[in-house]
Amino acid sequence: MAAPRRPDRFGPEELAALSAALDKNRLWYWPEDQSVVASAMASYAKKLGAHRAVATSSGTASLHVAVAASQMPTGSEVITTPITDIGTINAILYQNLIPVFADVDPDTAMPRPEHIEAVLTERTKGVVAVHLAGRPTEIDAIASLCAKKGIVLIEDCAQALGAIYKGKSVGRFGRFGCFSLNDQKHITSGEGGLVLTGSDDDFYLCHNYADKYYDRHGRNVRLHALAPNYRMSELDGAMAAAQLPKLDGIVQKRRGLGDRLNEELAKIAGIIPQGKPAEGECSYFFFLLRIDPKIIKCTRDEFLGQLEDEGLTLSRAYVPRPIYRSPYFLNKSFFPGAWPAEVVSGRTYDYTKISLPGAEEAVATGISIPLNEGFEHSDIEAYIAAIKLIAERNR
Template identity: 45%
Template sequence: MTSTPPLPARFDQKTLDVIGSVLSSNHLFYRRFDGTKSFADEAIEAFRNHLDIDYVATTSSGTASIHTALASLEIDAGMEVVVPPITDVGGLMPAIFQNLIPVFADVDRDSGMVTAETIQAVLTEHTKAVIVMHHSGTPVDLDPILALCNEKNIPVIEDAAQALGATYKGKPCGTLGTLGAFSLNHWKHVTTGEGGFVATRDRALFEKCHHFADKYWDRLNSPDSGKNVKNHRIGLNYRLNELESALALDQLPRLADLVARRKAAGDALRYLLAGLPGVVPQSDPGDSSSSYFLFTFRLADNATREAVLERLLLDASGRWDASRGYQNLLHRYPVVQQKAFFPGGVWPAEVVSGRKYDYNNIQLPNAEFYHDTSICMTLHQGFTHEHVKEIADRVKSALS
């Protein structure tokens, strides 16, 4: 088989120069006390402008972003939060640590994402928030979900960890719900190694996010405002430091080009796979646009998935990576089924609620089907038509 071109390096001399400028400043804390702007201040402004949103609070990870967003809602212990079953465990654990009870909604069998119908099926009088995830950079169908939750006055947190650069009907993912949670870890389009941020249009929620991520230390309001109170509630150290903020500033201007390149590769692969029998490729709902964090496609059954996966991995030589779909089926995790969330075998949220929850007998047939039949491909902005065609040819070969 013809050798495909090597993939380009991710960082360049400009990135190294940015890091050097931070180190030469001798200041790594996210705020400066001499009245000058920090790299964190500039990063916040850059993300606000990019998303066209009022407020951004930085965090130390995507998990911290979801935790911070959820904490800002100040939901009473023992209440329920609807969560997707196919996501990173970081989308689940914040609910546990906030003494809330996760309730899993089923997904669409082709996209692997929750829908208004699957959320509606698990709503109760105890539901106080809904978390939705934009899977693989493809937007979840938000309008019906937001209509449902707005009618019931339930806030929606968008897990946009995989969707920076994606849009839903022309608007950036992470800006349409009550809060949007983003990740900047090593694998994301814009990376700071680790890191994240929360976006919102609500000033009160923004302040709560900012305070929670800084051990509830109010560094926004002046001491004479009457609002500047130190540690009057609990918070965690989820701060983004100056090195990470400078990396974000370096990477963000490259996002549009990076997403365009990934989208060209992803759209081409989607086109080549769409005509193959039994293949349902990742798609964009309506007039939305994926940022292609991953390329995911579903096959007819588990046996076909295994055959195609074997062929894809054969002699890949590091040009791409493939795996058995998004492998986190959270309601099947032993820690969830055993409710082994805290030492001693006691789950405080369940005690406070006065209700018992059995995660062993949850029926989520669409999530199980999607999990057992999907394949995730790593996309790279350096993929050429030759890379994409080689992947499609291998899938076609395996199917035949």
């Protein structure tokens, strides 16, 4: 069976918002009159319960802005996960910081607090925690660990807009919460993103780092630091504003479908769904599960092949290999010749020697199911039936 087509996402609301932005006859986000981008970010901050929000041009830009605003010394170590989009890692590398990979719980494909603590050193200055596939990680415990150690916590919420943990939106547990609004996400501005901040000082820092450090707010810091151009245009801001009222309905639909998958797949011997935290709610960017090789007597790829024979085409785990096994890290091709972070720190990092068993297992046994608000409960029941059939056949 083919995955259901995503329903139409754009309509009169988006057209009206874009038209209003065009009527202003300028798309620059910092006009003398009311900025569409600023208004949209105020709405996102209010919706997510944050102090303020800074617009960016992408989720990767949001992460880079947050890492830059953290102002960690060059050559410092930043702990993150090896199962994530490369944008998470690039944000660390851009600031000449050193990614240190924590192992993951293979069932969730995310690090637990003890995995992070295991790789903490006196050189650790930050943690970038990723909420993978719309499932909140154990972010309160990670936040407590970071506070205890005096290190910066940045949340990568690119896949988790609408996810809740202990009554709060993800993105509000760390110093910065980073979101994506690209076309694949729950709601979109085409390309775009935002950073949640908990203080005015961090808001101004992020704003400056997203706008070439031009000091739009008159704090006498013009060009005080190297900063890229990650500005959002008024058209992107208009789209972001028009899409936000649709978020609750989209998440509610996905949550009902994803929770059903979690509940029923957990009943099948040999199938381990990603699950949801006891005190959290997922927004299901997609759905992750894995086969238990102690019970299922075939490989993950053989399992997928048998599913395809039954008319169900699913994908492997979210990443084809842990990021530390990519040529990018094996050859350190992100800085060919010499990596300035190593030079400054006086240390050499050999990623070829890394082997994290939880991450390796998560990738080798993981399966990804597409999920969006266009699915119906009948689609979910068909997925459950097919997975149950193949699991029973291979036990």
